[in-house]
Amino acid sequence: MAWIDEFKVRIPSSTTEGQKVQERIISRLEEIGFPARGIFGVRLALEEALVNAIKHGNGLDPNKHVSVVCQISQEKVRVVIEDEGAGFRLQDVPDPTDDENLEKPCGRGIMLMRAFLSVVEYNERGNRVILEKHRNDDAAPSLS
Amino acid sequence: MGSGTRRLDIEEIGDITIAKFIDKKILDENNIQVIGNQLFGLVDEEGRTKIVLDFSNVEYLSSAALGKLITMEKKVKAAKGKLRLCCIRPEIYEVFAITKLNRLFKICEDQERALEGF
Numbered sequence: 001m002a003w004i005d006e007f008k009v010r011i012p013s014s015t016t017e018g019q020k021v022q023e024r025i026i027s028r029l030e031e032i033g034f035p036a037r038g039i040f041g042v043r044l045a046l047e048e049a050l051v052n053a054i055k056h057g058n059g060l061d062p063n064k065h066v067s068v069v070c071q072i073s074q075e076k077v078r079v080v081i082e083d084e085g086a087g088f089r090l091q092d093v094p095d096p097t098d099d100e101n102l103e104k105p106c107g108r109g110i111m112l113m114r115a116f117l118s119v120v121e122y123n124e125r126g127n128r129v130i131l132e133k134h135r136n137d138d139a140a141p142s143l144s
Numbered sequence: 145m146g147s148g149t150r151r152l153d154i155e156e157i158g159d160i161t162i163a164k165f166i167d168k169k170i171l172d173e174n175n176i177q178v179i180g181n182q183l184f185g186l187v188d189e190e191g192r193t194k195i196v197l198d199f200s201n202v203e204y205l206s207s208a209a210l211g212k213l214i215t216m217e218k219k220v221k222a223a224k225g226k227l228r229l230c231c232i233r234p235e236i237y238e239v240f241a242i243t244k245l246n247r248l249f250k251i252c253e254d255q256e257r258a259l260e261g262f
Contacts, residue, residue: 015173040204040235047171047206055173097244103218105211108243112207115242 004032005072010065013058013083018050021068025079028072035138041116042077042133048109049081049129057083057127076118076134087126151179154186160262161186162255164198170209180212184219193225196258200231205239217249226250230258 119132
């Protein structure tokens with residue numbers, strides 16, 4: 001895979017810092033003409049994943065950091081986000097679309113990431129997520 | 145209204161309030177907090193109960209923003225009012241459909257349809 005851009009940053013647990021990383025990645029995708037629909041999904045997923053890492057993973061602890069590795073090619077963008085928290089078990093996250101959860105104000109981030117991206121994979125500990133959006137993956141998100 | 149710059153354009157038609165989001169991106173936490181406070185103020189402080197939320201300007205919406213909309217829906221319902229959402233572009237509508245929140249909210253195509261049936 002020929003990456004045309006590749007960078008790694010380590011940010012403090014601040015959503016403002018998360019926004020800066022997000023803007024950097026999105027600007028680069030816009031520069032290389034990544035499809036607008038794909039960019040929509042990547043921006044949404046980055047917001048959700050970074051907020052999860054900063055707030056839920058690191059608990060906004062100023063002494064903890066989030067590392068972000070971004071690789072961009074003409075075919076895809078790949079972002080790996082890792083926090084310093086204890087992690088979580090994916091199977092413990094309730095389905096936000098169940099009737100009893102539908103009116104709860106939180107718990108929809110992972111579902112949105114999965115719907116809009118090509119790949120969303122967590123490590124076993126649950127403190128690192130791999131996000132990928134493939135250029136040719138422009139299918140409408142699954143509504144099932 | 146909540147603190148900070150105004151994030152909603154307010155228009156009144158009879159006893160109905162149309163609140164139009166000014167921001168294109170309702171994404172980051174701080175922003176969402178301010179927008180949420182201004183939305184809640186319409187009900188809690190100003191006693192408005194018939195409210196249309198106009199999403200014409202909105203290009204991005206995160207799950208945290210959905211959370212504020214759910215709380216807003218509950219507040220309006222508790223005040224025996226009605227909330228309508230309108231002018232939602234297709235990508236944003238997908239966010240509602242994926243999370244099945246299109247079942248919770250009354251979503252209308254445009255303002256005209258949203259104003260009907262209050």
